[in-house]
Amino acid sequence: MTETLSRLHPALVHHIVNTLGWRSLRPLQEQAVEPVLGGQDALLLAPTAGGKTEAACFPLLTAMEEQRWDGLSVLYVCPLKALLNNLLPRLENYAGWLGRRVAIWHGDVTPSARQRILRDPPDILLTTPESLEAMLVSTKVEHPALFAGLRAIVVDEVHAFAGDDRGWHLLAVLERLTNVTGRAIQRIGLSATVGNPAELLGWLQGAGRDARPSSVVAPLAPSTVSQGDIELDYVGSVENAAVVISKLHQGEKRLVFCDSRKLVEELGAALRAHGVTTFLSHASLSLDERREAEQAFAEARDCVIVSTSTLELGIDVGDLDRVIQINAPATVASFLQRLGRTGRRPGSTRNCLFLAIGEDDLLWAAALLLLWGRGFVEPVTAPPEPRHIVAQQILALCLQEHRVGDALWPQAWNGLAPFDRSAEPVVRHLIECGFVERDGPMLFIGPEAERRFGHRHFMDMTAVFTAPPQFTVLEGRREIGRTDPALLTERVDGPRLLLLGGRSWKVTWIDWKRRRCFVEAAKDGGRARWLTPGIGGASFNLSRAARDVLLGEDPPVDLTHRAQRVLAELREDRSRAAHPGGLVITTQGMDVRWWTWAGFRANATLTATLSGLTDEKQSFTDSSIRLRGDLTREMWRSGTADAIERLCLPDVDERALAGLKFNEALPERLAVATLAARLANLDAAAKVIKEPTRFLVSDG
Incomplete structure (x- = not known):
C-alpha cells in the first residue's frame, strides 16, 4: 500500500483495493489527497475519465469520518442534470462503504423526494446552482437547519460554469451559502485542461481567495499532441x-x-x-x-x-x-x-x-x-460586467431574507465584486421601477418583481439564461421534443413536415395557446431549425491560426487526399486575403475589405472604432471588415492614425437585449453597456491596429 493511499480511511482503502480492484491511485488522485484532506480550496485538472470525481470524494469521505461531520456536509454541483443522474450510483456506492448517504435534488426530482431530503438530509447532496438558488428562496426550506453542517462544495466541470453567466450566479449563491453556515466552505473544482488554472481557482474561491490556502493539482501528463489518431x-x-x-x-x-x-x-x-x-x-x-x-x-x-x-x-x-x-x-x-x-x-x-x-x-x-x-488551450474567463446577474441576486436575496437592510445588503456576498457597493446604481433602479420596495431602512420584493418573475413561486428567477420560446412536439401523448415556432408559421406548400429525433413528422394540429404541436409519422422530407441567440464568432487565436493555414501551415494530423486538395485550392483562391508580411486591404471594384483575421469580437470593436472608414452597414466577419467603397490610402492613414487611443465598444442592437435575462431590471443604458462589453475585444483590436497593412488592388 502506498503512503498516500494509507492516508485515506481504512474502510475506503479496503474497498478501493478489493471492490474496485485498484492496486494504486491515479496520479491526480494521489496528489489530491493531502490538499483536499487538509481543507484547502483546490482545482483538480485531468482529461475526461481522469478520475477527478474520486480524487475529490475519497479524501472528503475520509475527512467526513475523521472529523465526524454530521448531516449534509458536502454539496456536489454539476452543470447538467444528466451528469448528476449519471454520478449518483457511483457516489452512492462510495459513500455506502462508510455507511454514509447520497441524494439528488434538481428540477426533475419529485416534491415527495425533496421532502424526504429536508426531513432527513443526506451526507452528500448532488444538485445544480439553480436548485441551490431555489432552496435559498423557498419558504419550505429551513436554511440554517439544512446547511448547518456544510463543510465542502465540489463543482464538477467548473470551466463550463466559469465561461458564462451561470458562473457568476454560482459564485453569488456560494457566498450566500457561506453566510448561512457562518463558516468558510472548502471549494473544490474539477476541470478538464484549461489555459489559466491558477486564475480559474482564484475565481472559484470568490471572496475568500486571499484568505484561504489553495492548490492547483494537475499531474504532468505526456504531450496530448503525440497521443491520438x-x-x-x-x-x-x-x-x-x-x-x-x-x-x-x-x-x-x-x-x-x-x-x-x-x-x-x-x-x-x-x-x-x-x-x-x-x-x-x-x-x-x-x-x-x-x-x-x-x-x-x-x-x-x-x-x-x-x-x-x-x-x-x-x-x-x-x-x-x-x-x-x-x-x-x-x-x-x-x-x-x-x-x-x-x-x-x-x-x-x-x-x-x-x-x-x-x-x-x-x-x-x-x-x-x-x-x-501547438499545445494551446484557451483560458477560461468570466463574462465581463454581469449587471443583470447583480439585479437577479438582489431580488433573490429579498426573497430569501424577506426584508434586507438598505445598508447591509452587500454583506450577503462578503464584499465579492460586482455584488458589492459598486452595484448601488442597480439597486436604485430596482427601487425606482418597483422591483424592490423600501420601508424605512428595509428593502423587500416589490410589485413589479411579482408581476414579471412571480409565476410558480419565482421559479423563473432561479435560472440566469433565457431559453428561446419553443413548441412542444407530441405524437399522441408521447413527447418527442421541442421545435422552433418559425417552422410552424412560415408558408409551406403541402403538408407541414418537421424533422425531430432523426425522423420526419407531419403536423396535424397546433395548439397556439399552450405552445403544443401534434404530429404523426411521415416518410421523409422533414425540416429542422432552431434560432440560437447569443454572441458567437471565432476567437482571435483561432482566426489567426486560420490565416496561418492559408499561408501554408498544416496541422500535425493526417490529412486525406481530399482535404489536401481542397486546402490547396483554398490557399490559391484566397491568396490575396493573407500575406506573410502583415495585414491586407483588398479592393475589387467597390468591394473593399480589410483582412484582419482577428475574430468576431475584435472586428466588432474595430468596426465601431473606425466607423468613418467602414461601409454603411458596418458589416464584418471573423476574418474581415468591409470598408467604404471610395476608401483611399490617405483616408486610411488619417482615419487610423489615432485609432488605438480611441478604441470604443461595439454598437448594440437594442433587440439583442431580449437574450440578456433580467435586462428589464436594469436601466437600459447599463443593459446596453453590459452587452457591448461582452461583444468587445479591446486588447486584440489594439494589437491589430499596430500591425502593418498593405493595399492590394485587383486588376479586374
Missing part, C-alpha cells in the same frame, strides 16, 4: 458525411459531434436512410427520448449516436470506439473533452475523425487542429 477529411455535404460514417468502422460504437441541433437532425436522418443504427441527443429532444437513446447506445455495439455538446461533458455512454467531429468545435478545450471520450480501454488509442462539410469548415477545422498541435 487524428484525421481531417473533406466530404462536401451532410449526405456525403453520412456515407463516410456508414462505411467506416462498421461494427464499432461511434459518437458523432455536431455544432448545431439542426445538423444533428439532418445527419441522424441521413444515417438512418443508409441503414445505420442511429441515436440522437440534443437539448430540444425530450428527456425520455434522450435517456432512451443514451441507454440504448450504451448497451449496443454496431451503432452511432449523433449529439451536440450535450455529450461532451462526462456523461457515461459506455465504452466508445470512435469519436467523429462534423466540422469543428469552437475551442481546443472542447476538442480535448471530446477526444477524451475515446481510448479508455487498455491498448486502445484516443482518436477523432474530422469531417468538414464545406470549404470554410475545412479551414476552421484545420485552424483548430493547428492550435491544438
